[in-house]
Amino acid sequence: MPVGVSLKDIAKHAGVSLATVSNVVNGYRPVGEETRVRVQRAIDELGYSPNLSARHLRNGRTGIIALAIPELNNPYFAEVAGAAIREAGTHGYTLLLDYTDSDRQKELLLIEGIRERVIDGLILSPVQLGRADVLARRSDKPLVLIGESVYDVPHDHIAIDNVAASHVAVQHLVSLGRHRIAFIGAHPDVHRQPAHLRLRGYQEALSSAGLSFDPALVAVTAQFGRQDGLTGMRELLKLSEPPEAVFAYNDLIAIGAIRAIHEANLRVPQDVAVIGFDDIEDGRFATPSLTTISPDKESIGQLAVRSLIARVEGKHVSEPADIQTPFRLVTRESTIGR
């Protein structure tokens, strides 16, 4: 069942040994210039590419790393994934994109290594997992975490400073002169260790602006999609004293909220100002366009891949790090009109 060109074919064609060809391909030890050229030509002519299964069988690595995001069709994750795929490619790795549907079982399966035998390591953006889950993990494949959740676990973690970013977002709404500021997108579940960071930033910002925290203005959502924003906002608009501004957990929720506000025949931002989080393209083209917190998605993807590969290759012997990436406030029509 030999279906391709193997090292042996190249060796024969170039009149050298297997080891030499391997060294031309991998560069583990020096090869004479003349030999290298000859081998390289044979490789080009016959169209050789290494058999990964064989390589893996031999050295225990597959050259494949996985990235598991909660949902494929959340543009935020799509952008992070795009950056990660590019970065993996530049290091000679293939990135396997997977998704968890924000499902606890799937997240558990992944960290326990459902693909254990296929991948060299995993980057996970957990939603439901708790600190205990991560600590209880038995797999010895490297794991890098991205996203809001910080678990204080022995793994690299890449994220923006969610508390600070949320603070900036709410501060922006305050600066508009709004006082009743709502938050949509609190987590309903109890697995998360540290309190919900964006909610905490919201509370801190209110507090430093001298505004009181009203639990009625916090809308809990099951998921983090447009539909959840729509539902959440509808609830808030039923209040006897509805909010004048909304900080949404992410842009999708914000877009759903805007839709609900329009349904109620109110205007954005005149009646209700809305700010999101993620800076996805949808928000830039929405009507009105969406003010948001813009995280550096490119560097999140890049750093996650780099950290993981460093662990996989055992070069990176440093302590697990908590790496913070930059963010900025982008003001658009949903808060400042036009």
Added chain:
Amino acid sequence: MPVGVSLKDIAKHAGVSLATVSNVVNGYRPVGEETRVRVQRAIDELGYSPNLSARHLRNGRTGIIALAIPELNNPYFAEVAGAAIREAGTHGYTLLLDYTDSDRQKELLLIEGIRERVIDGLILSPVQLGRADVLARRSDKPLVLIGESVYDVPHDHIAIDNVAASHVAVQHLVSLGRHRIAFIGAHPDVHRQPAHLRLRGYQEALSSAGLSFDPALVAVTAQFGRQDGLTGMRELLKLSEPPEAVFAYNDLIAIGAIRAIHEANLRVPQDVAVIGFDDIEDGRFATPSLTTISPDKESIGQLAVRSLIARVEGKHVSEPADIQTPFRLVTRESTIGR
């Protein structure tokens, strides 16, 4: 570097040969009941799971199939990809998601087998590739095509009937009493063999409605994103006699177009009615919500994966087929107001 339990470990533990353990695991040939129980117990006790690389080295397959889409953060493709990943999983395959950025070189690399040794087969949604490119391909890994382009090439192809769907879309605009109907999103490149199907459906629908075709009402775009819709619509609005309705190549273009219409202080649908194509979630939550052609994305993903796996496993010896999947018109605010 042995990192797990191997067949040999089980064999020793159960006091049988390697072959017997393999047969308990795979069931290629019968095993005595007593032996089977003993081996199974050893497997459970030691926690054996097969080393995929070894298995694949042996039988020439990796258990990984690839799906290459033009862009990750087009929700249409994200949904198709989600369906494909699920379907692959149910067949015991892992799906590797890749993207081409609608770049001709990347598409060529993929069909020529840049990942040749990693995957058992490829599903591709081509944008730039022409019939000749596909015919010239040398790789012998199975290839399944999805999407608008039909090349009359020897590969399975899954898509909706684009001409018919476009006809329905334009017919809907005609039924609203609009006469100047524009099309945004024509392909600028020359590689595509059959003329652009959606454009053809547009022309046919105009013709059967007794409307004349005005080339000035066709906006060519470089890509198929929101920005392209925005730019294209701006051009159309500069016409001395701007359109009363727009058929966009896809929902993203439609959303960009709506943005441009709003910028010009015109209303959708009163001044310009807009219909898209794909039925992505963005359109359902846009303001106004978007009328669109809704293809059955789930079945596109499923059928593509099933066809490919059938080819990979050599079961499916039938002729390459052109499989059409269902679609329907979904009317929303962008054409019928509210």
Added chain:
DNA sequence: ATGAAAGCGCTAACAA
């Protein structure tokens, strides 16, 4: 019904 052994393609230890 079961076992022994070859060999898939590759890397690395050992030799030269």
Added chain:
DNA sequence: TTGTTAGCGCTTTCAT
């Protein structure tokens, strides 16, 4: 600098 070879874990042919 280059060659030889063992062996990673598995499936499968040939023997028993």
